[in-house]
Amino acid sequence: INGSIPCEIGNLVNLRDVRISNNQITGSIPHSIGNLTKLEGFYLLNNNINGSIPCEVGNLVNLRDLGISDNQITGHIPHCIGNLTKLETFYLNNNNLNGLLPIDMANLTNLFDLQLFNNNLYGNLPQDLAKGGLLQHLALGNNNFHGLIPVSLKNSTKLFRVRLDRNQFTGDVSQSFGVHPHLVYIDLSFNRLSCTLSPSWGECLNLTSFKISGNKISGQIPREIVQLPKLHFLDISSNNFVGNIPREFGKLSYIFQLNMSNNHLTGTVPQEFGGLSLLEVLDMSSNNLRGEIPIQLENCIKLNSLKLSGNQLSGVIPFQLGNLNLHDVIDLSHNLFIGEMPQQLSKLMELRELNLSHNKLVGPIPSSFQSMTGLMSLDLSYNYLEGPVPENHFF
Numbered sequence: 001i002n003g004s005i006p007c008e009i010g011n012l013v014n015l016r017d018v019r020i021s022n023n024q025i026t027g028s029i030p031h032s033i034g035n036l037t038k039l040e041g042f043y044l045l046n047n048n049i050n051g052s053i054p055c056e057v058g059n060l061v062n063l064r065d066l067g068i069s070d071n072q073i074t075g076h077i078p079h080c081i082g083n084l085t086k087l088e089t090f091y092l093n094n095n096n097l098n099g100l101l102p103i104d105m106a107n108l109t110n111l112f113d114l115q116l117f118n119n120n121l122y123g124n125l126p127q128d129l130a131k132g133g134l135l136q137h138l139a140l141g142n143n144n145f146h147g148l149i150p151v152s153l154k155n156s157t158k159l160f161r162v163r164l165d166r167n168q169f170t171g172d173v174s175q176s177f178g179v180h181p182h183l184v185y186i187d188l189s190f191n192r193l194s195c196t197l198s199p200s201w202g203e204c205l206n207l208t209s210f211k212i213s214g215n216k217i218s219g220q221i222p223r224e225i226v227q228l229p230k231l232h233f234l235d236i237s238s239n240n241f242v243g244n245i246p247r248e249f250g251k252l253s254y255i256f257q258l259n260m261s262n263n264h265l266t267g268t269v270p271q272e273f274g275g276l277s278l279l280e281v282l283d284m285s286s287n288n289l290r291g292e293i294p295i296q297l298e299n300c301i302k303l304n305s306l307k308l309s310g311n312q313l314s315g316v317i318p319f320q321l322g323n324l325n326l327h328d329v330i331d332l333s334h335n336l337f338i339g340e341m342p343q344q345l346s347k348l349m350e351l352r353e354l355n356l357s358h359n360k361l362v363g364p365i366p367s368s369f370q371s372m373t374g375l376m377s378l379d380l381s382y383n384y385l386e387g388p389v390p391e392n393h394f395f
């Protein structure tokens with residue numbers, strides 16, 4: 001269906017449900033929509049609707065579901081939205097909305113799903129947003145919100161999925177959340193959150209993804225977090241974490257992606273990492289780690305990408321790495337590795353990228369490296385290597 005929504009829709013005063021999503025509707029939402037006071041569901045998702053949200057929407061006091069996402073809506077979210085106290089789901093994501101979130105949004109105490117991501121909304125969020133305590137899904141990512149994360153979230157025990165990433169939220173991250181037994185996914189990446197992580201994250205027992213990359217969070221990694229029984233994906237990279245990597249990491253038996261890069265972590269890579277049998281991606285680059293690569297990593301049979309660059313790791317490169325399934329990246333650059341390159345690495349026929357530069361490696365490039373036909377990038381610079389370069393197409 002193309003064309004615009006006719007103004008005369010306002011005559012259909014007994015309509016309860018309008019669903020015209022996934023068409024090519026253009027034009028703006030007519031003001032006469034405010035006549036449809038019996039409307040309970042209004043779905044315009046994924047069209048080409050422009051203009052702003054008419055204030056008359058505030059008359060639709062029986063609305064439970066309002067979906068206008070994936071259009072080209074501009075302007076502000078009107079204050080009168082606060083009249084829609086029965087609203088349960090509200091989708092405005094993927095539009096061009098700007099301005100502040102009206103303080104009256106806090107009146108929507110029945111909301112359980114609020115999605116405003118990918119707009120240009122800015123300013124502080126109402127601190128009593130979701131005070132009704134029913135909110136399950138909150139997706140505000142990729143806007144310009146700043147200020148504190150609403151304190152009311154701390155008591156929202158029904159939270160299931162939360163995305164506040166790519167905004168400019170500030171404040172003490174340990175004060176913003178509490179115990180959320182249903183929380184499965186949280187992404188707070190790329191904000192300006194500070195202070196430390198609260199041990200109470202360890203009580204969010206259903207958490208599978210925890211992403212806080214690119215903030216200013218400091219202190220040690222709480223042991224409680226690395227014991228979350230269902231955690232699959234942990235990204236705490238690009239923060240100010242200090243101290244040792246907790247040995248309890250070995251209990252994260254479901255983890256498949258672990259990114260702790262670009263912090264100030266010290267100590268060694270725990271041998272307990274060998275217990276992470278589903279681990280596919282391990283990035284601990286740009287920290288202050290010392291000691292040797294634990295050979296127990298040979299038990300991480302799914303490991304696909306290993307980045308340990310920019311540390312002070314030493315000893316020889318364990319030949320056991322050649323037994324793994326690494327077909328993406330090995331980056332051990334900028335460390336203090338000694339000895340010869342293990343020829344077993346050549347078993348990684350599919351490896352795309354190998355970077356052993358800036359170490360203290362000696363001896364020849366093993367001729368068996370000829371068989372590494374998957375290589376797209378090889379960097380062995382800044383070592384003490386000698387002898388001939390293997391002969392194959394790549395070299």
Ligand SMILES: *[C@@H]1O[C@H](CO)[C@@H](O)[C@H](O)[C@H]1NC(C)=O
Binds near residue numbers: 031032056
């Ligand atoms: C519908 O709304 C329009 C504009 O808001 C108004 O002029 C008109 O009288 C209304 N019609 C009905 C049937 O209520």
Ligand SMILES: *[C@@H]1O[C@H](CO)[C@@H](O)[C@H](O)[C@H]1NC(C)=O
Binds near residue numbers: 081083104107
């Ligand atoms: C929201 O609630 C406050 C306080 O109860 C009230 O003053 C305000 O008028 C309400 N806003 C709307 C748009 O209903």
Ligand SMILES: *[C@@H]1O[C@H](CO)[C@@H](O)[C@H](O)[C@H]1NC(C)=O
Binds near residue numbers: 151152154155
């Ligand atoms: C959270 O709940 C506790 C206990 O029910 C209450 O004392 C506190 O005021 C609430 N905090 C917020 C921010 O609503």
Ligand SMILES: *[C@@H]1O[C@H](CO)[C@@H](O)[C@H](O)[C@H]1NC(C)=O
Binds near residue numbers: 214237238
């Ligand atoms: C780890 O996070 C950093 C950003 O903090 C990112 O640049 C890097 O690509 C991530 N590592 C992996 C393996 O995804």
Ligand SMILES: *[C@@H]1O[C@H](CO)[C@@H](O)[C@H](O)[C@H]1NC(C)=O
Binds near residue numbers: 310333334356377379
């Ligand atoms: C290898 O790593 C070094 C430092 O970590 C980096 O400067 C260099 O660009 C990398 N080489 C390639 C080919 O990516």
